[in-house]
Amino acid sequence: DTGVSQDPRHKITKRGQNVTFRCDPISEHNRLYWYRQTLGQGPEFLTYFQNEAQLEKSRLLSDRFSAERPKGSFSTLEIQRTEQGDSAMYLCASSPPTLVDSYEQYFGPGTRLTVT
Amino acid sequence: EDQVTQSPEALRLQEGESSSLNCSYTVSGLRGLFWYRQDPGKGPEFLFTLYSAGEEKEKERLKATLTKKESFLHITAPKPEDSATYLCAVQVNYGQNFVFGPGTRLSVLP
Numbered sequence: 767d768t769g770v771s772q773d774p775r776h777k778i779t780k781r782g783q784n785v786t787f788r789c790d791p792i793s794e795h796n797r798l799y800w801y802r803q804t805l806g807q808g809p810e811f812l813t814y815f816q817n818e819a820q821l822e823k824s825r826l827l828s829d830r831f832s833a834e835r836p837k838g839s840f841s842t843l844e845i846q847r848t849e850q851g852d853s854a855m856y857l858c859a860s861s862p863p864t865l866v867d868s869y870e871q872y873f874g875p876g877t878r879l880t881v882t
Numbered sequence: 883e884d885q886v887t888q889s890p891e892a893l894r895l896q897e898g899e900s901s902s903l904n905c906s907y908t909v910s911g912l913r914g915l916f917w918y919r920q921d922p923g924k925g926p927e928f929l930f931t932l933y934s935a936g937e938e939k940e941k942e943r944l945k946a947t948l949t950k951k952e953s954f955l956h957i958t959a960p961k962p963e964d965s966a967t968y969l970c971a972v973q974v975n976y977g978q979n980f981v982f983g984p985g986t987r988l989s990v991l992p
Contacts, residue, residue, distance in 0.1 A: 770925070799978070808886075808969050808982030809926065822978045857925050870916060871980070873925030 768792060770874035772858050778880045779848055786844045787877045791860030798841050799871060800833055801857040809857055815841060848881045855879075884909040884974050886983035894989045895960055903955040903986045905970035913973040915953050917946050920967045920985065929955075929968075960990045 771790045779785050791798050796817050801809035812831065814822040817838035830848075835841040845852055855878050859871035885908045895901055907915070914933050918926035930939040932948040939946045943964065945956040955968055967985040974981060 797978070799980075801982075806984065808971070808984050811979045811981070814978040816978075824979070859925070869914075870928040870931055871926075872928065873918075875923075876925050 770858055770860055770872055772856075772874040772877050774877055775875060776878045776880075778882065781850060781881055782847055784844065784846045785848060785879065786842055787856055787858075787879075789841045789843070789858030789874060791840070791858070792862070792872055794862065795860035795872070796838065796863045797861040797869075797871075798835055799859040799861075800841070800843050801859065803855045803857055803876070804853075812843070845879075848879075850881045853879055853881045884972070884981050886970060886972055886981050888968075888970060888983035888986050890986060891984070892987040892989070894991065895957075897961055897990055897992050898959050900956070900958045900960070902957070903968055903988070904952060905955070905983055906952040907970075907972050907981075907983075908951075909972050909974045909981070911975040913975060915948055916971045916973070916980070917944075917953070917955055918969040918971065920969055922967075926969055957988070960988075962990045962992050964988065965990045 773788045798815040800812040803809045813833050815835040830846045833843045855876040857876045859873045861869050861871050887906050889904045917929040920926040930946040935950045937948050943958050947954045967987050969985045971980045971982040
């Protein structure tokens with residue numbers, strides 16, 4: 767299967783700890799997105815990479831959140847000093863390079879974070 | 883503020899009973915509207931992209947339409963395997979900030 771993969775699938779951590787999630791996009795997809803989704807809500811945009819450049823970041827994104835995409839391949843999302851409000855599903859999505867300005871995203875299975 | 887709402891919040895249909903889901907949006911400039919299907923515990927799965935008012939797309943029992951202020955997802959003769967949450971999302975202007983609605987939870991009973 768060559769879809770988007772995310773690791774780990776589940777993470778339980780104590781409040782105040784740091785966590786890091788990994789996303790491997792579909793090969794040759796140069797666009798990568800991170801979203802957060804809570805129960806009963808749609809995904810909420812966090813940040814966007816085109817190749818290795820982080821081009822957009824949500825205004826709502828706390829300074830405790832940081833994302834990287836070294837070499838334009840896989841990406842990591844780190845949350846420092848986790849809070850109970852960070853408990854959510856963290857989704858990664860990728861899109862292929864295209865001349866069209868608007869395009870579908872292919873989502874991974876997500877990482878479910880529980881902060882106790 | 884850019885906003886996407888969906889109705890109804892939840893919908894229960896009998897197998898074969900056709901219906902429509904609504905996605906209304908208030909955005910500064912629409913570049914594209916997307917429909918996704920999400921099964922429990924999984925990431926969303928892409929269904930359709932619509933770019934301009936009057937456009938329609940079809941796939942099996944699903945048909946998506948777009949007007950200037952809303953989109954509809956029509957489900958014809960649904961089957962139990964169509965049960966899922968259906969999400970719509972809009973891309974605003976030229977940014978990559980896709981705004982998702984809260985979704986409609988569809989249950990199709992045999």
